[in-house]
Amino acid sequence: MRIAICDDEKRICAILAEKVGKICPGAEIMTYASGEELLGADVLPDILLLDIKMPGLSGMDVAKTLRDRDWRKILIFITGEEDQVFNSFDFHAFHFLVKPVADEKLKEVLENAVKDLKRSGAESGKHDKYIEIQSGTSHIRVNLSLLLYAEVYDRKTILHMKNESIEYYGQLSVLENLVGKDFYRIHRSYLVNMKYVERYDRTSVTLTGGDNIPISRREYDGFLKAYLEYSRRRIDS
Template sequence: MKVLIVDDEAHARTNLRFALQSLPGWEVAGECASAPAARAFLDSSDADIILLDVQMPVESGLEFARSLSSREDPPLIIFVTAHRGHALEAFDVHALDYIVKPVDEGRLQQALARAGQLCDQRAAYARALRGFVNPIPGYWTELAVRSVGRIDRVKLSDVLWIESAGNYVELHLPQRTLLHRCTMSELERHLDPAHFVRIHRRILVRCGQIVAFRQANDGGHTLTLACGAELPVSERFSAAVKASLSRGLIRPS
């Protein structure tokens, strides 16, 4: 596997080079002191993975990572930085990992092992990166979901319901549940309201899954889904859900 080291500090590049030399199966393809130099390198050479600093003069690592979306087959990105505060931004540009300096060799080896498992999915990674940087106008129809060692393309028409989990959402599918790095409010903005309805501050349901709307024993309400799941409908959303059902505004997707 070929690794490109991009860091404006010479000693940081040296430390990473020595660390990589002790790991079998990894080759340092090149070293660059800036994002423009790294871009020029990639124009004439190839790298599977970039070990990328965040704060660099002229162009930050985050800006450089976003610019890679224009490439047909961009390298996978692992940020290596002294700054802890950019982790969320790093994952927003589909970085695979975020390592804080000083670099622990075991931690670096773990990150590279995960990246190595994903190298055969660089095409899916490229689609995910382009989708974030240059989203297609209109409602989303699929998501690129990263997990350890893989990237899954999930069709939203296969999702039964979505549940908030902090800065993530749980995508409930017929055979499994996937955790996706996105807040509920951010995701909802991109969902077709004819296909998904909010029933709780933490839950969105695909309309085609709704089988029954019932009053629970405690006076609240529940939705029964075709998959058999029963989900709570909060008082805040119950009137709107009931009205939409009665008027036929919620319809199978």
């Protein structure tokens, strides 16, 4: 298990590293003095303690870049200003620690993070969920963790994956029943993976990569409820 601490104050990095090492003996502890240094690392951590307010790239900038790289492990923000917490909900942080970080709180949050990591299988590489479709004469195994959204167009369903698009003849309602509760049908023609939602309003949802998907007026309240439940599952599961 790798635990990284990113804070521009080297003294705080050293103090946290020592405390984390005692709480999680056996873990590999890495420290970074800037967001740029962290993003340039060869290996990313399983758990990241990330300062929000840093010169250069802020913690928010770093978190967004990590999400764009599909890093979906455990993020714990550290902040000296409590109101910063409300500006960072979109990043699905596991928890927020306010400076000066109390030893008991750090221990509680880290122990829960380790439990969550083991439960989700993130450290060891949990098997992703797949479905099988037929496209033309080909049978294709689709990794749902890589599916951003699906749309219906000209009687075909198009699966917009992270690196490709797959077309097949099939009903979106059938796909909706297969993919599970991490997806939501925001429009009769669109089914989105909430994992990749970057922002939303009453008229559209913007996904990782920039695709902007319309949301029907009657589905907004249902989507909002489902998205909040999804966010809660990520924190409490």
